Amino acid sequence: MTDVPLGVVAALCEVIEPLAGEPRELADRHVDRVAPLATADERAAVVSEAVARLVGLGSLERYLRAGDVDEVMVNARGDLWIERGGRLRRELVVGAEDLATSIERILAPLGRRLDRTSPIVDARLADGSRVCAIVPPISPDGTVLTIRRFRRRHRPLSDFADADVARLLDELVVRRCNVIVSGATSSGKTSLLDSVLSRLDDTERVVLVEDTAELDPDVDNLVRLEARSASSEGVRAVALDELVRTALRLRPDRLIVGEARGPEALALVQALNTGHDGSWSTCHANSAEDALSRLESLLLQAAPSWPLAAIRRHMARSIDVVVHTRRAPDGRRRVVEIAEVEAHDERPGVRHLVDHGIVLGPLQRTRV
Structure with a gap:
């Protein structure tokens, strides 16, 4: 990126701002007045910066x-x-x-x-x-x-995991497991989910529900729904849990909820317990096991009248696997855990298939 002298940019803006015409044409025409000794690349950078300041994002x-x-x-x-x-x-x-x-x-x-x-x-x-x-x-x-x-660049699974772990991620897709991708902010959850979805069979119909649209998987049969906030003009909000229920009427082969962080967690778990296999979502958590605790809290908030034992049974039956991502010190986003959900007497537990990026055992749960 060429360094741009901001004083020269300001001078060019002062020259062309009072003039009538298209800003880029005016900047191209007058840039020599403020930067007579600049190279072609430097003049182009000054013009772009001036136009951005006048009509763009500064x-x-x-x-x-x-x-x-x-x-x-x-x-x-x-x-x-x-x-x-x-x-x-x-x-x-x-x-x-x-x-x-x-x-x-x-x-x-x-x-x-x-x-x-x-x-x-x-x-x-x-x-x-x-x-x-x-x-x-x-x-x-x-x-x-x-x-x-x-x-818009779809990253390969090899960007997130070694070959053995990538094969296990593919197996989750083939076996139509219901999967939660967990991790901290900017740990690669959305990018990994986008990569996984781009590996689906072309014949599958994917209905994607998000609070703010971020996913853009390479899928032919794709329906995208985005939540809406209420406006000051009185336009009503369309919440994520409403969109999850709407998505079920659109005949999804795969239901994808961009992030579960509110009442939509209840709608998602209910959908997964009614035969919508092969569905994926994400949530913020510190580990695969913590992701289950996080979802449990969300379900308790959304359905306070439900007994805790019933919530835990729903979770154990609806969620098969948790994939946990982490950002490494070198900035790379990696899959560090893959944990299969097990139904225990008191609460759902996990059996690690991958820990610290190393495969420990085979996948047992399947929906096919």
């Missing part, structure tokens, strides 16, 4: 265009950090006015607002990238923005 634009940037983060005092290959790096400081303009341009096409009465926005850009923005008083030090890039 200082963020160059990082969102870069193919190797996974995440763009702006902290409350304007520090801009990016993630490349799993590693964070601080780049520059974004001015408050520049950041406010960028957020306004992000949200305007979405019909969303960000102010003191609505201080948190979670949304999706046209290219699928996920945006979270927060303003005071919720973020007392200033505006915070995170953009997680949407990558």
Whole structure:
């Protein structure tokens, strides 16, 4: 990425902003006035940065265009950090006015607002990238923005696991096991699920339900549903649990719930107990066993009148396997655990098939 002298960019913006015409054409025409000694590459970089500042996303634009940037983060005092290959790096400081303009341009096409009465926005850009923005008083030090890039490149299973573990992941698909992929934030859950789904048989109909659309599997027969927040204009919310129930009426061969973190966990477990085999979902947890505890808590919150023993029986019967991912110190996302769910007297337990990336035993549960 060519370093861009911000003073030259500001000078070019001052020259062309009062002029009528298409911004890029104007920038191309006048760039020699502010950078007469620049090389062709340097002039192109100055033009792109100026256009981004005038009609694009300002200082963020160059990082969102870069193919190797996974995440763009702006902290409350304007520090801009990016993630490349799993590693964070601080780049520059974004001015408050520049950041406010960028957020306004992000949200305007979405019909969303960000102010003191609505201080948190979670949304999706046209290219699928996920945006979270927060303003005071919720973020007392200033505006915070995170953009997680949407990558259309489907990664092979070998990016997440060695050959023996990858074969076991394939076996989960073939045996139509119901699987939960667990892990911390940015541990590779969504990327792994996208990779697995892209290996499904072309004849299978996949219905995909997400809070914010992130998955884009290479599947021919695919239906995607996305939850909707209530708007200030009175448009009602469409929650994830409602979409899970709707998905069951769309004749899915595979039901995929992007993340279980609320009442949709109950709808998912009920669906898995009614013959919708081969379904997958994700949840945040510290280990495969902790994922079951996390789901148990979600089910108790969603169905407080259910006896705990009944909830645990539902879980043990509906979930076959938990796959746990972790981000390594070198930034790689890897499968570190695959655990088969066992029905114990008191609560569901696990039998490790993979631990620390090493295969320990064969898969026994199957739905075929």
